[in-house]
Amino acid sequence: MTDLLKKNIALNIALNDDEFKRFIKPFRVATVQKKEYLLREGEVCNFEAFVNKGCFKVYHLDDKGVEQVVYFAAENWWITDIDSFIHQTPSQLSIQALENSEILLIQKADKEKLYEDMPKVEKLFRIMTQKTHVALQRRMIDTLSKTADQRYLEFLHRYPEIASRLTNIQIAAYLGVSHEFVSKIRKKLSHS
């Protein structure tokens, strides 16, 4: 149940078995059905979760009611709205399962306690937040400076495992184009 998380953490810091036991204690396992919401826009986000199995989309609804996907998260990713989580303000984001999923979930108060009890956890989340920030910075640069064709290819290249599990509509909501456009690119690529 916690093997994937253990490996994920080992990429960033070294915890011995006892330390990992203390770290994992406040987490609880939750199953999330396809289409179920972990967070809805307007709610305050009190959790952070590690995806053990499945896939989620983290998105914002614009004024026209169009879904703008900020990121997808499959196995080995963490999900939260860090803005709402830190400031305890209503979230601008919704988090919805795209598949039947399993997550390991920690509440804000428990996470704060972990920081106090285990200073190593500071390092862990410092490094992980840096990585998340790098991913978002790359997405920002792509969004500002690349065509939809280029961004589609970039997405396939960076996240091949996630891309293959998504529909054209879902990828379109990430690229900010119509799903007809994604179908067209996919067709063009399959012929080239």
Place this chain on the structure above:
Amino acid sequence: MTDLLKKNIALNIALNDDEFKRFIKPFRVATVQKKEYLLREGEVCNFEAFVNKGCFKVYHLDDKGVEQVVYFAAENWWITDIDSFIHQTPSQLSIQALENSEILLIQKADKEKLYEDMPKVEKLFRIMTQKTHVALQRRMIDTLSKTADQRYLEFLHRYPEIASRLTNIQIAAYLGVSHEFVSKIRKKLSHS
């Protein structure tokens, strides 16, 4: 010289005078002339810097040679390309002074040493990276889901001190529109 940085840090963690002295030791002061580059696209970013005075733009040149500003940084902001800094790969970003500026600069190796010598510094940069991430997430959501008019107003609202120091061309490079468009919005707002 280091008063502003001291106050900036105090927002995130408590350091006593001795600890602050140890923290500040590896930093060096540098003056940067208007238009001078701290980092050019393609170089590896080995530093992180705190802006003591002045203003910088952090931008990416797209395939057409158009500047896409990822963020502006004035007093109290930190500048680096975190992607290049962490992975030691060529930067996708350039960092240029928009005014005569003064920064406090720390090299990568010295920062790593600080993490080892002062565990509190882990907490400091964990919290600061979270804040930077929140700012970028807000920018991403705005870019995906708002009109240029709305994004202009949002920018004025969030960063009034910075906005008032920028030209229409600079703001246009942040919003991803022409500077004529920014002039038009500014005129429209001054008449409303």
